[in-house]
Amino acid sequence: MAVRGTIVGIDSPEALEKALRAAYYLADEGLATAAYLGLALGKPLLLEGAPGVGKTEAAKAIAAVLGRRLIRLQCYEGIDASAALYEWNYPRQMLAIRQAGEESIDIFGETFLIERPMLAALRAPDSAVLLIDEIDRADQEFEAFLLEFLSDFQISIPERGTVRAAERPVVVLTSNRTRDLHEALRRRCVYHWIDYPTAEREARIVMMRASSVAEQTARAVVAAVGKLRREPLSKAPGIAEAVDWAEAATLLNKGGARWPDAFKRSIGVALKDEEDLHFIAPKLDALIAEAAA
Amino acid sequence: MNDELQLPRAARIFVSFVTLLRSNGFSIAPDQTTAFLAAIELLGPRSLEHIRRAGLATLAPPPERRATYDRLFDLHFRGSEAIEHAEGEDEETVRLQEEGRGEDEPPLSDEANESGLAAARGEALVERRFAQLSTSDALRRLSREASARLPRRRGHRRMRARRGPFTDLRRTLRDSVRSDGEVLRLGQLRRRLRPRKLLLLIDVSGSMKARTEENMRLAHGLLQAVHTAEVFTFGTRLTRVTRPLRLKRCEQALTAAAHLVSDWDGGTRIGDALQAFLAVPRFGGYARGAAVIIVSDGLERGDVSALRDAVAKLSRRAWRLSWLTPLATGPGFQPQTEALIAIQRFVDDLLDGGSSAAVVSHLLSLGRKVA
Numbered sequence: 217m218a219v220r221g222t223i224v225g226i227d228s229p230e231a232l233e234k235a236l237r238a239a240y241y242l243a244d245e246g247l248a249t250a251a252y253l254g255l256a257l258g259k260p261l262l263l264e265g266a267p268g269v270g271k272t273e274a275a276k277a278i279a280a281v282l283g284r285r286l287i288r289l290q291c292y293e294g295i296d297a298s299a300a301l302y303e304w305n306y307p308r309q310m311l312a313i314r315q316a317g318e319e320s321i322d323i324f325g326e327t328f329l330i331e332r333p334m335l336a337a338l339r340a341p342d343s344a345v346l347l348i349d350e351i352d353r354a355d356q357e358f359e360a361f362l363l364e365f366l367s368d369f370q371i372s373i374p375e376r377g378t379v380r381a382a383e384r385p386v387v388v389l390t391s392n393r394t395r396d397l398h399e400a401l402r403r404r405c406v407y408h409w410i411d412y413p414t415a416e417r418e419a420r421i422v423m424m425r426a427s428s429v430a431e432q433t434a435r436a437v438v439a440a441v442g443k444l445r446r447e448p449l450s451k452a453p454g455i456a457e458a459v460d461w462a463e464a465a466t467l468l469n470k471g472g473a474r475w476p477d478a479f480k481r482s483i484g485v486a487l488k489d490e491e492d493l494h495f496i497a498p499k500l501d502a503l504i505a506e507a508a509a
Numbered sequence: 510m511n512d513e514l515q516l517p518r519a520a521r522i523f524v525s526f527v528t529l530l531r532s533n534g535f536s537i538a539p540d541q542t543t544a545f546l547a548a549i550e551l552l553g554p555r556s557l558e559h560i561r562r563a564g565l566a567t568l569a570p571p572p573e574r575r576a577t578y579d580r581l582f583d584l585h586f587r588g589s590e591a592i593e594h595a596e597g598e599d600e601e602t603v604r605l606q607e608e609g610r611g612e613d614e615p616p617l618s619d620e621a622n623e624s625g626l627a628a629a630r631g632e633a634l635v636e637r638r639f640a641q642l643s644t645s646d647a648l649r650r651l652s653r654e655a656s657a658r659l660p661r662r663r664g665h666r667r668m669r670a671r672r673g674p675f676t677d678l679r680r681t682l683r684d685s686v687r688s689d690g691e692v693l694r695l696g697q698l699r700r701r702l703r704p705r706k707l708l709l710l711i712d713v714s715g716s717m718k719a720r721t722e723e724n725m726r727l728a729h730g731l732l733q734a735v736h737t738a739e740v741f742t743f744g745t746r747l748t749r750v751t752r753p754l755r756l757k758r759c760e761q762a763l764t765a766a767a768h769l770v771s772d773w774d775g776g777t778r779i780g781d782a783l784q785a786f787l788a789v790p791r792f793g794g795y796a797r798g799a800a801v802i803i804v805s806d807g808l809e810r811g812d813v814s815a816l817r818d819a820v821a822k823l824s825r826r827a828w829r830l831s832w833l834t835p836l837a838t839g840p841g842f843q844p845q846t847e848a849l850i851a852i853q854r855f856v857d858d859l860l861d862g863g864s865s866a867a868v869v870s871h872l873l874s875l876g877r878k879v880a
Contacts, residue, residue, distance in 0.1 A: 229552070229562075249559070250566035253548045264572070266790065294665020294703075306678035313682075313690035323686075394794035403538045406548075407569035448788050450822070491822065 228252065232281070241270070241277030242413075242421050250408035251278060260366050260387035262402060265410035268454015270421075271390040272349055274410070278388060279345035288347045289333035291354035300358070301371055303330045324375040335371055341385035351401075352391040359398055366404050413455065415442055421455060422462050429462040433469075437462040440479065440507035441486065447496060453486045461486040479504045520546055523560075526585045530568065533581060537568050557586055644723050647865040648730040651872065655734035658876040660800045660828070664703035673699030705828065707731065707738040707872075708795050710786070712805030713770060714744040714777035720835055721773070722763075723865050724804050729754045729762050731872070739795045743782035744772035749792070779805060779848070780815030787822055800875050801827040804862045806834050809848035820852040830855065833862025833871060 226232050232255075233248035243251070247263075251274070254261035261278075263271040279286035289300055309323040331339070337346035351359065365371065369381040389405060391397055413421065415438050422434040429437075437458055445452045453461070464482035473481060480500060487493050496503070516524060527542045548563035561582055564570075570578040667675055677696030685692045709731060711724045728740040732754045742748050753765035767773070787793045801823060809816050824830040832852065836842075837860055844850050844859065853859060861867040 245558075246562055246565065249552070249562040253551065253563065253566050256551050257544060257547055259544065262569075292665070296666050304679065304682075306682050309682055310678075310685065310690070310692075313686065316690075323682075393791055395791070399536055402569045403541055405569070406544075406566045408566060409572040409575070448784070450787065450793070491818075 226252070226255070226281075235281045236277050239277040239280040240424055241273060242417055242424065243274065243277075244413065244417065247274065247408050247410060250406050254388075254406040255282075255386065257406065258384040260389055260405045262389045262391070262397075262405035262407045263410055264391045264393050264397075264407070266412070266452065266454065267392050268456045269410045269412060270455050271410055272347065275345065275347040275349075275388040275390065278386070279347075282345060282386065284342075284386070285340075285344045286347055287333045287337050287344050288349055290349045291351050291358070293353055293355060295354050295358050297361075299332060300334050301332050302335045302373060303332065304328055304375075305330050329373075329376075334365060335379065337385045337387070338369060338371055338379055338381045341369075341381045341383045345386045345388065348387065348389045350392060351389050352394045352397065356398070359401055363398070363400055363404065366401075412442075412445060415439065418442075418455060418458060422459050425459045426463045426466070429466050433466055434462055436479070436504075436508040437465065440504055443503050443507060444486065444496070447499075449487070449492045449495070450489050451487075451492065457486045457488075476501075476504050476508060479508070522586075523549060526564070526582070527568070529581055529585055530570070530578070533577065535568070535570055535574070535578070541568050560586065644726060644865040647869040648726065650866075651727070651730050651869045652734050654873050655731075658873040659707065659735055660705040660875040661702040662705045662798070662828075664701045666701050667698040668701045670697055670699040673697040675699065704735055704737045706795065706797075706799035707735060708799045708801045708827070709738060709740045710783075710801070710803045710805070711740065711742045712744065712777065712779065712803075713742045713773055715774045716777065716806055716808050717804075717835070718774050720804075720863070724868070725750075725754075725763055725766060726759060727865050727868055729759050733757070739799075741786065741792070742766075742770050742772075743779070743786070744775045744777055745782075746770075746772045747782045747785045747792075748772075777805075777808060777810070779807065779809050780813065780817075780819055783819035783823060784815055787819060787826075793826070796823055796826045798826075798828050800829050800831070802831045802833060802868075802872070804833045804868065806836055807832065807844075807846060807849045807852070809846075813848045813851045816848055817851040817855070820855045824855040824857070829857045829875065831858040831860065831871060831875075832856045833858075833860055833868055835861075835863035837861045838863060 226235060229245065229248040229252040232252045233243050233245070236243045236248065236251075251261055253259070255278075263274060265271055275288075276286055304324070305328045309328050312321055312323055312328070333346065337344050348362070351362070354362075366387065369384055370378050372378040389401075412418070415435075418438045418441070419431070419434045422438060423429060423431060426434075441453050441458045441461070461479075461482060464485045465478040468478040468482055469475065483493065483496075483500065487496065523546055524542060527537055527545065531537055544567040545564060548567050549560055552559040552563055554560050554563070561579075564582065565575075565578070667673075667677075669677055669680065675698040677698045680696035681692060681694070684694060684696065709728055711721070711728060713721050713724075717724075725742075728750070731738050732740060732751065739749070739751050740754055742750055748770045750766040750769055753769055754762045756762035756765060787796075807816075820830070820832075832849075834849065836846075836849075837844075842859070842861070844853055849859070858871070860871055862871075
């Protein structure tokens with residue numbers, strides 16, 4: 217197993233956790249360990265979890281810690297090679313052929329190649345972090361293709377030959393688990409399931425993310441969100457929603473709304489489904505009062 | 510070669526932990542073991558917690574089986590006793606909240622069997638055999654026509670076509686090189702069609718007893734024919750049976766599914782079952798943009814509001830929602846039960862599901878329908 221050399225100044229999960237905190241991301245021990253192992257072993261990091269627990273944010277924070285550019289590939293149903301790897305700039309090629317006239321010209325040169333995220337990451341492995349976001353949305357074919365990419369880190373372009381990464385690039389994959397990923401993909405990665413944070417940690421996250429929010433507000437919001445997550449809602453509020461809710465309520469409060477009322481009026485940033493709102497409406501007063509206590 | 514490679518003593522306990530996990534149904538590849546060892550080395554390890562986390566990260570136990578993993582870990586490294594060998598709640602089964610009603614009412618099929626005459630029984634047997642024959646016919650038809658007539662959706666990828674809305678720049682350029690850069694013919698592309706997701710929800714409660722086996726056979730046939738289908742059973746529980754039914758041989762698949770489903774021929778709470786289905790995000794996602802087919806008699810006991818809400822929600826998520834009930838026998842079928850009347854305006858089709866042939870012909874007609 218090829219263990220990569222030292223990563224600048226980070227020699228333990230605790231050191232990584234500290235560095236992530238400096239990048240405004242509070243990771244728990246499990247995530248810090250998995251991320252550290254991924255970096256040190258040169259394996260991709262696969263993060264799964266409910267929507268809004270901070271999977272994408274984790275990738276951004278890792279890129280910030282390493283001082284690298286984040287290249288993001290958003291997956292969707294039907295994503296294909298020309299969106300993920302590379303594409304030829306056909307209009308430009310056509311113009312070049314016209315202009316060249318009788319002279320011979322190489323239309324598969326660098327100037328005609330449009331880099332897409334995966335190729336870009338491959339060609340600059342030491343200055344980029346590749347984020348393959350919501351891999352569960354892509355079709356299984358793309359997943360199979362990814363398998364090849366993640367084990368060899370090479371791409372072959374028929375017209376030019378194979379592009380191989382000089383070193384293993386840092387890759388983070390995220391999934392909402394709307395479907396099971398293939399075992400083979402999980403196997404190639406270092407895996408971490410991100411759960412909703414503890415109330416304590418979530419309150420710290422809210423305060424870190426939204427500096428205008430008072431501690432008491434943050435705790436109340438976190439308590440309320442915690443209760444909402446236990447209700448049978450079609451979309452439970454994530455961390456991002458908690459942050460938004462705290463900020464929105466603070467904003468309304470500054471505008472003159474009284475406290476419990478400010479929470480109640482800004483519920484729309486936490487729950488974004490008409491049925492969920494309808495369902496929770498009768499319980500909302502009690503829930504907020506309880507949380508604010 | 511008699512001096513075989515020996516594991517270092519210190520590594521043995523970790524490798525044997527992996528073996529223990531495997532024997533408990535975790536699938537772990539050899540290179541994951543290697544990564545596990547490398548991870549332990551990297552982390553120090555300074556405490557047992559480090560080893561646990563290294564295992565979580567590299568051996569990747571699925572989140573639902575995390576508790577089992579932890580228990581095995583404690584058993585192996587801490588030697589703690591009183592470990593229950595029973596597996597935790599299976600990931601694919603969602604238990605509905607027990608409310609203690611409807612449970613002990615007798616299943617409807619028993620009531621229907623009024624006459625105890627031997628002749629009647631004999632007739633039933635004949636009918637059964639006949640039904641099976643037509644089932645196999647229906648299945649054969651399904652596998653033959655599935656690829657052409659099941660619903661499809663427009664994919665994102667393009668394919669070359671004689672005529673289409675997009676220009677194939679790549680091909681046009683290639684061709685033009687042959688003619689000194691002169692474009693003689695524009696290549697064209699169109700969207701490729703892909704099989705649409707199918708979601709089959711089968712009622713396995715007592716009142717559907719007579720149909721259950723054939724419905725399961727049908728589900729098996731469907732899963733063999735298309736890879737985009739998902740199958741669930743519901744009664745008092747909701748169970749995902751897609752995985753066992755993917756097995757090739759029908760008998761084997763049905764046996765495997767039978768082990769998984771524990772609420773055969775029991776009571777029904779359709780509303781609660783569908784609510785439970787929608788509440789699990791992973792399951793709910795299967796319905797999005799899918800052709801959803803529910804095979805159930807819709808005999809809901811008590812309050813129908815849960816059922817109505819669930820069906821309304823499902824219909825908004827689905828591409829097309831079909832409810833196939835054995836009660837609907839003719840083309841002019843008008844629902845009589847409260848439950849079916851309640852959901853009537855949310856479903857796209859309310860049709861006959863009384864025989865395999867009817868279900869199959871509905872499935873195969875979906876390809877021509879629009880949402």
